[in-house]
Amino acid sequence: MDKIICRLVVFLGCVLGLWGMLAMDCQAAPSHELETFHYKTHTIDGRKWLRIEIGMSRDKLDFEVAENPEKPYQLLILMKNTKRGDVKENIGLDRKIARYMTLKKTNKNDLQVMVAVDTSLEQHEYKVYTLEADKKSRKPYRLIIDIAADPPKPKEKPKQTDIPADEIIKEVRGRTIAIDAGHGGSDSGAIGPSFLKEKDVTLKIALEAARILRGNGARVVMTRYEDVDVYGPLATDKDELQARVDVARRDPSVEIFVSIHCNAFTNPEANGTGTYFHYHSGRDSMLAQHIQNEMVRATGLRDRGIHSARFYVLRHSRIPATLVETAFITNPNEERMLASASCQHAMALAICRGIGSYFRNISS
Template identity: 70%
Template structure:
């Protein structure tokens, strides 16, 4: 009898201990709490920006960024496991870039920030990221939201009459295209023997391509207009790449995503131009081939062909997408080409011709 009672006592104790462990594991982690709020307007070159900083009680915030499908001027940021603290529920902003911000608790544990911009969110560049606590300036761990006043360049809807004949594209008018200049900000990309930086070349080529496409009536969105990180300076690789993909996802009218890069290899003799795609459908390969054909024809570089690849921006694109490796920045001759403004223009024009040919032949 004593043995039975003893075994029963052990079983009960184990059950209580197991229940206690599970109970403890189900307890919510300590909540984040909003402790401060600040915003300011500033200029970056000729562009106006609004910067919002939300100070928090602890680090490692999890958050999600999205737009409101029913109201295209609203940016939504969901802060996981966060309490509002003393922050106001309705806050007026600069009224030029964004009119106001609202704060509301959602699902009892989360906090949703809504920012109403002055126009369609698709026409604004924005970044959302976190910044570590700074003891020197006494600034807490912060969630930072930066919003630009506009796209940086006007959007043309019709071809202008004085376009040079060799820049005329007859099939891009009315189409929406995303151009993604590779790398930028804290990420230089690859460098050449003369220290030419990939991020500078890709931006120059992309800006020139955007100009040509816009002058022919296309609507062009860019993942970046200047030397910046698209997500923010403290992003993980995945966050940075997803931020580029999100530029296309935010606008349902986007029909194409083109990422511009320079190739690199340890052997400086590696050379040529190549284009990559992920086979969501036959159109991804078609787009890559059209651009590859024009790049080879225009530059005279070795034809490395088109290749299926699992690059993040290609795999996660919802529209036909391609990544162009214009030339090898690690090859001395091709680096000199990439540094030459005229060659950059030639490559930009080739990319545009490939895009134009894709629309011409697939939408007949």
């Protein structure tokens, strides 16, 4: 009898142990956990912004963004498979752009972030996105919530009447293209012997390229329209470059990414135009080659060819991407070209023609 009782006890212990293990599996900790929280206000191009940064325990966060239809001042972000960790449940914010933020579980595994703005979300531009970890600056993978003190700027309408007939590029009609004017704001880029700044040249060429593309029926997404940092003040190099990539990532209709730069070297005799790509598919090098061909044809500069490179904006773009080194700003002759409005127009037009040639090639 004692043996039977012992066997029953052992059996029940095994069953209960197995049940406990299954219960633990069912209640396993979410794969994401909030580790840090920080917010700051800053000014970009005269506009005040509130930035909320939530540090995560790991990357690849799945989240959804919505506005509360019953309370139009509430921005809701549902973070899938996430727990709050040591971050407070209720957090006061700047009280001018946003009043407070609350964190609460919606079910066993999901966490809802609610940000209450001062008036209504209709009166604020906002962006919600993630940033990769930056080991150099000791920043983890982050969820970013940017909220402006004012509504979005009205979208610029494409001008269809200001493009001369010799600039018609029918292949770009209906396409969506991201144009990145290299450097900007606190980052001047390279500076020529006559003190011409790369950030000023790239912006002028980028704006001219956008004008030509829009005039031909394309939709253009710009990383910057003015002399500003894309990420904002006090950004690390990685934050700034990732912000440029994110401009294109946030718009699923963007088909290609073109970054515009000026080359530089310690030897002032270095010269020519070159284009770079990072191999994701054959389309990256194809885009680079078509733009390079048109740049050489339009400028008559030395053909430095196309090259594979590990530039951040190329490596992290999920669409065909290229970086154009228009000319050497450190070369006195090429610096004069880059300062010329007619040359800036010729380079912008060459980039647009290269884009058109690329789309014609992939459509054939």
